[in-house]
Amino acid sequence: MSKALNRSIVRDMSLAPEGHLKIDWVRAHMPVLNRIRERFEQEQPFKGLKVAISLHLEAKTAYLAKVVQAGGAEVAICGSNPLSTQDDVCAALVEDGITVYAKYNPEPQEYKDLLIKTLETEPDLIIDDGGDLVTVLHSERKDLLKNVRGGAEETTTGILRLKALEKDGQLQFPMVAVNDAFCKYLFDNRYGTGQSVWDGINRTTNLVAAGKTVVVVGYGWCGKGVAMRAKGLGANVVVTEIDAIKAVEAYMDGFAVMPMKEAAKVGDYFVTVTGNRDCIRGEHYEVMKDGAILSNAGHFDVEVNKPELEALSVSKRTVRRNIEEYTLKDGRKIYLLAEGRLVNLAAGDGHPAEIMDMTFALQAMSLKYVNDHYKEISSRVVNVPYELDEQVARYKLESLGIGIDSLTEQQRAYLDSWAEH
Structure with missing residues (x-):
């Protein structure tokens, strides 16, 4: 040692x-x-x-x-x-x-x-x-x-x-x-991120998710997990995407899909999970509800644009551990969790x-x-x-303690053959 x-x-x-x-x-x-x-x-x-x-x-x-x-x-x-x-x-x-x-x-x-x-x-x-x-x-x-x-x-x-x-x-x-x-990605990204993001949000805010609108920004494997768990908590889920295939998948999984500019108007909670920057930015803050709660589950703290949020604000204060309150010029308040860093780890145990x-x-x-x-x-x-x-x-x-089946020799031969059908 x-x-x-x-x-x-x-x-x-x-x-x-x-x-x-x-x-x-x-x-x-x-x-x-x-x-x-x-x-x-x-x-x-x-x-x-x-x-x-x-x-x-x-x-x-x-x-x-x-x-x-x-x-x-x-x-x-x-x-x-x-x-x-x-x-x-x-x-x-x-x-x-x-x-x-x-x-x-x-x-x-x-x-x-x-x-x-x-x-x-x-x-x-x-x-x-x-x-x-x-x-x-x-x-x-x-x-x-x-x-x-x-x-x-x-x-x-x-x-x-x-x-x-x-x-x-x-x-x-x-x-x-x-x-x-x-x-x-099937387990960590989906089930791990899905559960731990809501662990972090729930313990930090001590607010209910049921009945509220959750905007999930990005519908990769992490986004799928976050959306699934939000639905399980009783929330109404909106997904925003740039990938047409993933957008169709989100729609068929039962979620509303819309551009971020529209989703920004209806969201109570926002969770970014894209790996890209500026997913939530100035034009979105301008139309958000009073009391909207922003969080990020991507690796870097760039998905929620903090400089643009600060520029639109007249004051900023910490109202609870890992919650910063931004008061906008028109009096609306927007809350950012864990400085925009990974909410599941910065405000939870991962x-x-x-x-x-x-x-x-x-x-x-x-x-x-x-x-x-x-x-x-x-x-x-x-x-x-x-x-x-x-x-x-x-x-x-x-x-x-779970067992699974194995192929028989006949099954293996059948799968390996192009003629035996």
């Missing part, structure tokens, strides 16, 4: 006991990751290697770091969002021998410095969330690229950044697109442990995959191999 303690930058080591309790709780509800930890302890796939991790630094992420450490790695970790870091979890990880560079709500420059400190451990492998580690490595700190074999990316936003790097011919090592795996169990199992297995194959993959974005995706699903079923 002493090496990790000497290196680490955390807020308060006295908080460690509470952090250990949080990590112990999620570990008890992450059977798939426990299964992989047992394998890693035996196989030591990362023995002698350094791994840098940038994720929302709370208990479930902490347990992933401990699983990677159990595989023989020397692990350094930082947060991927200033408001999602939990200081007690950081302290607990340091006691467990992991180097931590993270604090809750650091100043912007300090946040950046902590990210760079993590990279200055000169990692062989990385796990990224939103592409921050990769971006710094390819811009400000190219000197730290030399040891990096590859890594895995958690989010839609991060993969967009990676693919832009690859398209420009700038990506210097292979990255596995964990977000695009079946066991990630996805349920059982959901992140599958995602982080994919992260751990993808990290092993890229370490085993980095020389042949080359510097590009690659998908999680289907066999890894399926293995995670099988581990999950086993943990639930």
